[in-house]
Amino acid sequence: MRTRYVLLAVGVALLVLLPAYGGNYLVRFGTFLCMYAALALGWNVIGGVTGYPSFATAAFFGAGAYAGALLQVAHAPMPLAWVGAVVFVAAAATVVGFMILRLRGHYFAVGSIALVEVARLVASSWSDLTGGGMGLNVPILPGGPEYAGMVFLYSMFAVAAAAFAVGLWIEHGKLGFALRCIQQNEDAADMVGVNTTACKIAAFVLSAVFAGAAGAIYASWTAYLDPSDAFSILLTLKVPVMAMLGGAGTVLGPIVGVVVFQAMEELLWSNFLEIHHAILGLMIVGLIFFLPGGLLSLGARRRMPARATSREVPAE
Amino acid sequence: MSELQILVNGLVLGSLYACMAVGFSLVWGVLNVINMLHGSFIVLGAYISFFLFRHAGVHPFVSVPIAAAVLFALGYALQRGAINRVVARPVLTTLTLTFGLDMLAYNLMILAFSATPVRIILDLGRVEAAGVIVPVDRLAAMLLALLLTAVLYAVMRGSKIGRAIVAVRMDRDAATLMGIQVERIYAVTFALGALMAGAAGALLALIFPISPTMSGQYLGKVFIVCVLGGLGNVPGALAGGFALGLIEAFAGVYLGPQNAMTMGYVLMLLLLLVRPTGLMGRKGYE
Numbered sequence: 001m002r003t004r005y006v007l008l009a010v011g012v013a014l015l016v017l018l019p020a021y022g023g024n025y026l027v028r029f030g031t032f033l034c035m036y037a038a039l040a041l042g043w044n045v046i047g048g049v050t051g052y053p054s055f056a057t058a059a060f061f062g063a064g065a066y067a068g069a070l071l072q073v074a075h076a077p078m079p080l081a082w083v084g085a086v087v088f089v090a091a092a093a094t095v096v097g098f099m100i101l102r103l104r105g106h107y108f109a110v111g112s113i114a115l116v117e118v119a120r121l122v123a124s125s126w127s128d129l130t131g132g133g134m135g136l137n138v139p140i141l142p143g144g145p146e147y148a149g150m151v152f153l154y155s156m157f158a159v160a161a162a163a164f165a166v167g168l169w170i171e172h173g174k175l176g177f178a179l180r181c182i183q184q185n186e187d188a189a190d191m192v193g194v195n196t197t198a199c200k201i202a203a204f205v206l207s208a209v210f211a212g213a214a215g216a217i218y219a220s221w222t223a224y225l226d227p228s229d230a231f232s233i234l235l236t237l238k239v240p241v242m243a244m245l246g247g248a249g250t251v252l253g254p255i256v257g258v259v260v261f262q263a264m265e266e267l268l269w270s271n272f273l274e275i276h277h278a279i280l281g282l283m284i285v286g287l288i289f290f291l292p293g294g295l296l297s298l299g300a301r302r303r304m305p306a307r308a309t310s311r312e313v314p315a316e
Numbered sequence: 317m318s319e320l321q322i323l324v325n326g327l328v329l330g331s332l333y334a335c336m337a338v339g340f341s342l343v344w345g346v347l348n349v350i351n352m353l354h355g356s357f358i359v360l361g362a363y364i365s366f367f368l369f370r371h372a373g374v375h376p377f378v379s380v381p382i383a384a385a386v387l388f389a390l391g392y393a394l395q396r397g398a399i400n401r402v403v404a405r406p407v408l409t410t411l412t413l414t415f416g417l418d419m420l421a422y423n424l425m426i427l428a429f430s431a432t433p434v435r436i437i438l439d440l441g442r443v444e445a446a447g448v449i450v451p452v453d454r455l456a457a458m459l460l461a462l463l464l465t466a467v468l469y470a471v472m473r474g475s476k477i478g479r480a481i482v483a484v485r486m487d488r489d490a491a492t493l494m495g496i497q498v499e500r501i502y503a504v505t506f507a508l509g510a511l512m513a514g515a516a517g518a519l520l521a522l523i524f525p526i527s528p529t530m531s532g533q534y535l536g537k538v539f540i541v542c543v544l545g546g547l548g549n550v551p552g553a554l555a556g557g558f559a560l561g562l563i564e565a566f567a568g569v570y571l572g573p574q575n576a577m578t579m580g581y582v583l584m585l586l587l588l589l590v591r592p593t594g595l596m597g598r599k600g601y602e
Contacts, residue, residue, distance in 0.1 A: 278423035284416025
């Protein structure tokens with residue numbers, strides 16, 4: 001266990017010092033790493049720990065992106081716009097969570113995908129506000145590309161670090177205990193006095209908040225938004241896949257998944273843009289067939305074989 | 317546009333939507349798998365009809381059974397080779413797998429067919445009655461869609477394999493004890509779902525332009541139909557299909573076409589809140 005945290009610390013140090021030794025390309029790569037780490041860690045709270053198959057990541061990412069971008073267009077300073085976006089996403093996730101967390105299993109999954117679709121359709125058709133399919137230009141951060149790169153890297157890093165801290169707190173805290181109870185048997189958890197509704201909404205909002213923050217920063221970073229980019233169906237699938245690649249339900253799993261996934265994407269797939277979706281599809285098939293517990297379970301299986309298999313709970 | 321005309325347009329659309337969704341509903345109900353590939357199955361069926369028409373001059377009505385047969389074989393192979401390995405796992409696993417397979421299918425279709433929309437132009441004239449105009453190709457597609465759905469209903473109720481599928485849906489363990497080979501039933505069910513998607517796609521090709529990029533849109537419509545109508549029965553899919561067709565037709569006229577699809581989703585989410593099993597959800601697929 002200790003080696004893992006040492007490795008993590010080395011990785012973080014490499015990331016934080018990136019602007020000192022890496023070029024713009026590496027800084028950009030590092031920013032993406034942090035963004036996906038925030039998203040995957042956020043997803044892990046509802047999808048991994050609580051066991052609700054959420055594919056709504058892109059809905060909150062896009063909502064945060066649009067909220068932040070619109071605030072910036074209305075001349076709010078960038079940090080204030082980000083805070084506003086997070087508040088907006090938290091409020092939206094509370095309302096939406098109250099509605100769709102009553103669903104379970106398959107219906108929840110379909111409902112969460114529908115959220116992304118509704119959000120994209122609304123953003124496309126409400127062109128007075130969002131610019132519709134024409135997209136929305138966000139003011140560019142002055143100070144040159146090196147400075148902007150650094151600002152966005154550290155901002156994304158802060159979100160990822162916060163998501164990691166929340167992940168640790170959930171793993172050891174009372175809320176996490178309640179969420180794991182819900183994952184194992186929601187009715188039983190309810191019966192022994194866990195306030196399942198409140199806990200599920202808390203988990204949902206926590207996961208949405210990180211997606212919203214990452215989205216808001218992303219909008220300022222790319223300085224341009226359109227509905228299919230903000231509410232991307234690819235993003236909504238990639239994030240759970242990254243978390244599962246490392247090991248859903250653990251704190252380090254999503255980070256490992258993000259690093260491996262992004263490294264593969266950067267080194268292997270970026271040369272094959274035409275078959276990008278196909279490679280992702282094949283990777284998912286491989287992951288589901290051959291690595292159901294994620295990369296971290298490979299080490300765990302050697303030491304404690306019983307636990308690695310007990311994670312697989314059969315469907316109802 | 318007269319109200320009666322909008323109603324008829326909605327019914328034409330609705331029967332096609334029912335035919336599109338009934339296979340998805342069957343797979344969800346029996347295998348407990350959300351098949352994200354369903355939209356691609358529909359598009360593939362449409363392209364089979366298109367290519368047969370363009371290169372071999374096959375009449376699109378004749379292509380419907382051909383597309384259905386090809387998709388049946390593909391569905392059977394996919395279930396046996398891939399889906400069956402995870403069929404008992406949680407929804408996150410099965411959904412992610414079919415989602416991934418759909419990415420693969422989408423990419424292959426883009427490479428093979430390109431994203432540019434194509435269409436079959438088949439002017440068969442139109443019928444006019446009581447001020448309502450319906451092109452003959454649309455009318456034919458509607459009737460064929462209803463016929464196919466009725467055939468599926470008859471198969472479920474009357475044939476040995478249909479009864480076995482219903483039995484597996486009602487109680488898998490009891491069905492096993494009665495000597496039903498559950499794995500085979502799963503494969504046949506998935507293949508039947510693909511068959512209905514392929515046939516529906518071939519019918520859609522008669523009316524609408526087709527492109528691989530539309531698979532996500534069709535999948536979304538299928539979701540809505542299944543939730544509106546409830547899973548697990550053919551009448552439910554019909555009710556959901558007609559409901560969505562009418563919603564889209566009326567919302568398209570009164571709220572603008574860009575909001576028609578949004579209305580469908582919003583109603584679906586609202587309905588999920590009130591009745592988490594849809595309008596006609598019940599156990600046992602008939």
